Amino acid sequence: MSEDVLFDLVNVSKKFVKGKEQISIFDGLNMQINKGDFVAIMGPSGSGKTTLLNMLGGVDQPSSGEVSFDNQRIDNLSEGKLAKWRANNIGFIFQFYNLMPMLNAFRNVELPLLLTNMSSKERAQRVQNALKLVGLDDRAKHMPSEMSGGQQQRVAIARAVVSDPKLLLCDEPTGDLDRKTADEILETLQLLNKEFGKTIVMVTHDPSAAKYAKHTLHLDKGEFVLEAK
Amino acid sequence: MKDLYLIYKNLTRKKLRLFLTCFAIFIAFLIFGAITALQGALNAGVEMSADNRLITANKINFTQPLPFAYVNKVKNIEGVKDVSYANWFGGFYQEPANQVVTMAVDPTTYFTVYDELVVPEAQLKQWQNNQRGVIVGERMAKTFNWKVGDTIPMSSNIFTNKDGTQTWQLQVDGIFTAKDEKTDTGYIVFHHKYFMETQTWGGDNVGWLMLTTTDSALNQQVSDAIDTNFANSAAETETSTEAAFNKAFIEQIGNIGLIIFGVVFMAFFTILVVVGNTMVLAIRERTNEIAVLKTLGFSSPRIFKMILIESCLLAFIGGLLGLGAAFVIVQGASEAMARFLPNLVLDQGIVLQALGYMLLLGLITGIVPAIRALRLNIVTGFQGA
Ligand SMILES: Nc1ncnc2c1ncn2[C@@H]1O[C@H](COP(=O)(O)OP(=O)(O)OP(=O)(O)O)[C@@H](O)[C@H]1O
Numbered sequence: 001m002s003e004d005v006l007f008d009l010v011n012v013s014k015k016f017v018k019g020k021e022q023i024s025i026f027d028g029l030n031m032q033i034n035k036g037d038f039v040a041i042m043g044p045s046g047s048g049k050t051t052l053l054n055m056l057g058g059v060d061q062p063s064s065g066e067v068s069f070d071n072q073r074i075d076n077l078s079e080g081k082l083a084k085w086r087a088n089n090i091g092f093i094f095q096f097y098n099l100m101p102m103l104n105a106f107r108n109v110e111l112p113l114l115l116t117n118m119s120s121k122e123r124a125q126r127v128q129n130a131l132k133l134v135g136l137d138d139r140a141k142h143m144p145s146e147m148s149g150g151q152q153q154r155v156a157i158a159r160a161v162v163s164d165p166k167l168l169l170c171d172e173p174t175g176d177l178d179r180k181t182a183d184e185i186l187e188t189l190q191l192l193n194k195e196f197g198k199t200i201v202m203v204t205h206d207p208s209a210a211k212y213a214k215h216t217l218h219l220d221k222g223e224f225v226l227e228a229k
Numbered sequence: 230m231k232d233l234y235l236i237y238k239n240l241t242r243k244k245l246r247l248f249l250t251c252f253a254i255f256i257a258f259l260i261f262g263a264i265t266a267l268q269g270a271l272n273a274g275v276e277m278s279a280d281n282r283l284i285t286a287n288k289i290n291f292t293q294p295l296p297f298a299y300v301n302k303v304k305n306i307e308g309v310k311d312v313s314y315a316n317w318f319g320g321f322y323q324e325p326a327n328q329v330v331t332m333a334v335d336p337t338t339y340f341t342v343y344d345e346l347v348v349p350e351a352q353l354k355q356w357q358n359n360q361r362g363v364i365v366g367e368r369m370a371k372t373f374n375w376k377v378g379d380t381i382p383m384s385s386n387i388f389t390n391k392d393g394t395q396t397w398q399l400q401v402d403g404i405f406t407a408k409d410e411k412t413d414t415g416y417i418v419f420h421h422k423y424f425m426e427t428q429t430w431g432g433d434n435v436g437w438l439m440l441t442t443t444d445s446a447l448n449q450q451v452s453d454a455i456d457t458n459f460a461n462s463a464a465e466t467e468t469s470t471e472a473a474f475n476k477a478f479i480e481q482i483g484n485i486g487l488i489i490f491g492v493v494f495m496a497f498f499t500i501l502v503v504v505g506n507t508m509v510l511a512i513r514e515r516t517n518e519i520a521v522l523k524t525l526g527f528s529s530p531r532i533f534k535m536i537l538i539e540s541c542l543l544a545f546i547g548g549l550l551g552l553g554a555a556f557v558i559v560q561g562a563s564e565a566m567a568r569f570l571p572n573l574v575l576d577q578g579i580v581l582q583a584l585g586y587m588l589l590l591g592l593i594t595g596i597v598p599a600i601r602a603l604r605l606n607i608v609t610g611f612q613g614a
Pocket residue numbers: 016017018023025043044045046047048049050051052608609612
């Protein structure tokens with residue numbers, strides 16, 4: 001396997017059981033994501049984008065097949081090991097920001113660092129840097145309810161990068177934002193990819209958002225279909 | 230613990246809810262503290278009773294007297310060690326509001342039979358030789374600021390002095406203290422002989438007998454022997470252990486133990502349901518946030534612990550405030566009712582018991598939502614929100 005491959009999915013199947021019915025979302029999916037890539041995943045609603053992202057992020061496991069990250073299988077890790085793996089390797093960015101409403105921006109960004117054994121001083125330094133990176137170092141004390149959607153998403157990005165993970169997984173990160181704010185967020189993601197070498201996998205419905213990525217994959221009925229960028 | 234801030238923020242995020250649940254717990258522990266202290270005060274007499282001490286009283290009613298001759302007769306019964314006797318005087322100091330428990334006792338044997346009480350040797354001698362003398366309990370001496378050498382007028386609303394008044398001038402010869410701080414010293418004792426000679430009804434009798442047995446194993450045998458001895462006489466007796474005697478006295482007030490248990494149980498059960506339900510709702514509202522924390526890499530056991538700590542904190546905040554309030558109330562009440570309930574204290578035992586219940590309350594109310602959070606699947610957690 002190439003040194004450049006970050007994610008390697010081999011023959012991945014995913015089935016959901018709903019009552020008596022069994023829905024197959026993926027059946028023998030193969031894909032690779034290279035280190036340093038910025039991949040956009042597009043596709044109609046229900047095509048399995050979130051499910052795929054969940055399997056990449058280790059919050060969901062395939063029904064069969066292998067998922068490897070950096071040449072290590074993650075599909076067969078225990079829940080506890082997966083939690084640790086996520087904390088060390090993945091930054092998550094959600095459509096609805098998912099900040100803790102009772103914590104201010106600083107405390108929200110600090111959350112992933114509570115899982116490390118950094119001193120509080122070290123943590124504060126890291127949080128300030130992360131907030132500066134997204135241009136919100138003057139909003140550290142603000143509560144999520146006191147910030148616009150765009151600002152909240154920036155806080156979420158700061159939270160995703162504060163522990164310096166290799167990979168960012170974004171599920172419709174601009175789905176709830178206006179065009180201008182969306183562009184700012186996407187520029188930030190692009191910066192993280194280009195300047196900081198973060199590998200990014202982003203699910204989006206928006207073709208103009210996908211333009212910020214290096215590659216776009218189209219998912220339809222659980223399979224990738226070719227469509228030139 | 231790094232998660233403490235997060236726990237604290239979760240606990241305090243809804244101020245009104247926090248206040249209301251804390252208040253409910255506050256009330257529960259207020260009731261618990263106050264009532265357990267009250268129960269302790271009522272039971273102290275029973276607990277403090279010496280286990281080889283018997284009380285012999287008139288079978289009809291313990292307010293009926295016994296012939297004086299019984300003293301010597303009881304002394305000769307096998308297994309009896311010391312015998313003493315007493316009469317009720319009632320009594321108040323200067324004005325009826327100042328109730329003072331006063332008994333006329335036998336000066337030579339009283340402090341032998343009640344050996345948990347201590348009187349300095351010289352004071353005891355002085356009192357035994359002074360028929361107008363009185364020995365006062367430490368707590369009474371403090372209450373009325375009596376010193377050895379004082380003459381104190383004690384009045385009775387039952388008895389009349391031969392001099393036409395209802396007052397006896399008594400001279401304080403000594404102050405008795407107790408070896409154990411739970412033993413009551415809130416009463417005074419003076420000469421039985423002097424009392425009998427000076428009160429208008431006269432008579433050659435005693436109120437009741439107090440005696441010790443040579444071995445507490447002989448209690449039943451001795452008490453049966455005494456009661457058989459006086460069976461079919463003009464004054465039949467009923468002999469019981471002091472503990473049983475005190476208990477019977479308390480039970481006249483009603484079955485307090487059961488009532489207390491009922492009240493505390495109902496209060497706790499109600500609070501348990503209310504707080505438990507509130508916790509379940511509070512955590513359910515956070516399903517999405519718990520899914521986020523898990524996604525970030527917080528382990529399930531760690532989140533489980535956070536929720537249990539939160540519910541325990543809630544129980545301890547409300548509980549400690551309630552216990553504190555109970556302490557203040559008991560303190561105030563014990564000063565106001567010192568003469569009726571001498572042992573009214575919220576002691577260490579009650580505090581420890583309450584702390585145990587707080588922990589239990591916290592764990593029980595937190596366990597259901599904590600287990601739910603432990604089991605929450607990230608994917609369905611997000612979809613449910
Ligand atoms: N926990 C689940 N149980 C049963 N079916 C599920 C579950 N999660 C997802 N599905 C089904 O799997 C399919 C893919 O869902 P997924 O959320 O991955 O789609 P998506 O591409 O992200 O859609 P959208 O663009 O609307 O977010 C859908 O048909 C959905 O109903």
